Amino acid sequence: MDIKRRELLTGISVAGAGVLINACRSNTQTRTGGATNDENKNDAPAPGEAEPIEVTATEDLMREHGILRRALLVYQESAVRLRQDPASVPPDALEKTANLFRVFGEEYHEKKLEETFIFPAVKKTANAATAYVDILLAQHVRGREITDYLLSISQADKIASNSIEPLAKALESFVRMYEHHAAIEDTVVFPAWKAAVGGNELDALGEKFEEIEHEQFGSDGFETALKRMEEIEQSLGLSNLDMFTAPAPSAVK
């Protein structure tokens, strides 16, 4: 995809991320709570500023899943709305979500972290997670096919009427696959990876992940993606968590 167009749609450009992230502490600082370079050596919080929160490499991977789950929520709600009132789903919002999934989920979280570091390390050791790796890789490939489809179909100003049901089905099947995918990674694969690499290497890999994130986004990709996701949710009227509180069983008819 054309880089300028992608940046415009996702908001995750080097320049854009830089502006946002200059105000944020780096992940390395928050992971370790300590200095990582000369400029951070006197790193005590300013008066009134919160203490940095320690975020480990595995927590980082899991909070990336949090961003991706918020994109899945947009997909799920869009599938419901498409069937009820197709005009209530602006293709633009779907395109922004698919682009965020591509840049942050597929090109960074999946390719640069899981496929480069996590899966090879898990595959080398015989444990309960090993058997999942090939399936997870196949699901990455399928996910990218579905993202390609979502990007192609959402480029129009209006979704063609004969595309509505296939689009709703593609969104639902993607959500179903990726919810299970991320749940297995969170509960089986990441813990197995953590056990396989051990404490010292885990800290070093946390630093490495930080470097990759900076290479990819120019600064803190998580904060940028979170902000972008919040904007998409707001544009679709999905930013009020309370609207998802389930009704009492007695109220369900």
Ligand SMILES: [Fe+2]
């Ligand atoms: Fe994955």
Ligand SMILES: [Fe+2]
């Ligand atoms: Fe993942």
